[in-house]
Amino acid sequence: MTLLIELEGLTKRYGAITALDHVTAAVDGRIIGLLGPNGAGKSTLLKCLLGLLPYDGRARVLGLEAASDGAQIRDRVGYMPEQEAFLAGMSAVELCTYAGEMSGLPRTEAMQRAHAALYYAGLEEKRYQPIDGYSTGMKQRVKLAQALVHDPEILFLDEPTSGLDPQSREDMLALVAELPGRRGCAIVLSTHLLPDVERVCDHAVIMHHGGMRFSGTIDELHGARGRDSELFVAVKADAARLADALTAAGATCRVTSPLALEVDLPASATTRLVFATAHAAGLQVRELGVRRESLEAAFLRVLGDRAATDLVASEPASVPTATAVGGGAR
Incomplete structure (x- = not known):
């Protein structure tokens, strides 16, 4: 073809x-x-x-x-x-x-x-x-x-x-x-x-x-991140303690509230790491989901923050919701 x-x-x-x-x-x-x-x-x-x-x-x-x-x-x-x-x-x-x-x-x-x-x-x-x-x-x-x-x-x-x-x-x-x-x-x-x-x-x-x-x-x-997509994790208590335990296991974590955190798993890991780490720490996972990386974040990652800022800064201030998804010389 x-x-x-x-x-x-x-x-x-x-x-x-x-x-x-x-x-x-x-x-x-x-x-x-x-x-x-x-x-x-x-x-x-x-x-x-x-x-x-x-x-x-x-x-x-x-x-x-x-x-x-x-x-x-x-x-x-x-x-x-x-x-x-x-x-x-x-x-x-x-x-x-x-x-x-x-x-x-x-x-x-x-x-x-x-x-x-x-x-x-x-x-x-x-x-x-x-x-x-x-x-x-x-x-x-x-x-x-x-x-x-x-x-x-x-x-x-x-x-x-x-x-x-x-x-x-x-x-x-x-x-x-x-x-x-x-x-x-x-x-x-x-x-x-x-x-x-x-x-x-x-x-x-x-x-x-x-x-x-x-x-x-x-x-x-x-x-193209070289690792799994970002996970959203909600716990019954002490998100910070789970973040510390997952970080020690090789994950990258960001605590967003006392009961929630975002987790980037290492390339070789699966979501089982989250459950196993929580169990070992005596914590209960109440919710776990995949959070897709935004297109803006993907471009920032590919181009680097400074280069991609030129793209983000030049975007229109307001773009309406789409209704359809999706001369020069010859």
Whole structure:
């Protein structure tokens, strides 16, 4: 089975600046979150994969080598750039038709698909108006529509929620979450916002300073701790004494109340350690459960506190509860 993306020693330098530093990974999934602070190399990676930038190493998309097969890749991949790429005075339907023609579609078919893509993006009533007068949210929808017009197998979305208010952000993420089921395409979602990844992604690629720190499923990210998940333990009495006993047995504990504590077990241990230690100390365990590591904690762990703080600090102050779970040059 052909992987979506394969990277082998991918390196990109701008003079003395290394934007991508020997990146190696095999990436697959339904909606892949490409996550990292601003300047991590995310946009550069997407442009290399599209064959828009020269590079050292190897980069393959759908089995095609980006260095030599860029045109074929762009025929099969839709690209929503971070920056605006609109021509003055052009309407949304004109832009999307033009994007379709650049992808090799006959003009009549390109226009038909442009109308369909704009309808999906929620711009059917505004599609004949000049894009210059659009709001930021509407411009983001146009960029999404032009990336969809040629029915791509993969979508590269570069910061699709950038600059959006909370409701527009939620609307965009709902559209993204529906795309694999409704359009049959995979998605690479490049973002520096943790909530975007948590809302819609099933896989994650974490980048920092041009290097790849993690690549795998969201579940694997949560489980990449090198030890069992955190346990919540409630006792009949004296949580502090149980914490001391478990710490002596190799666990890491945090007492949260006189009757409760959180426990990270050593890699070789099971929950039996908790019960055996409590019994030996003459204590009674009343409740024990697994507490899944938060996505924020996982990124803090992978990137390190200082690096990941850039992600956490840049998140929107308020993101509504999700209603759907989960143009540039060609």
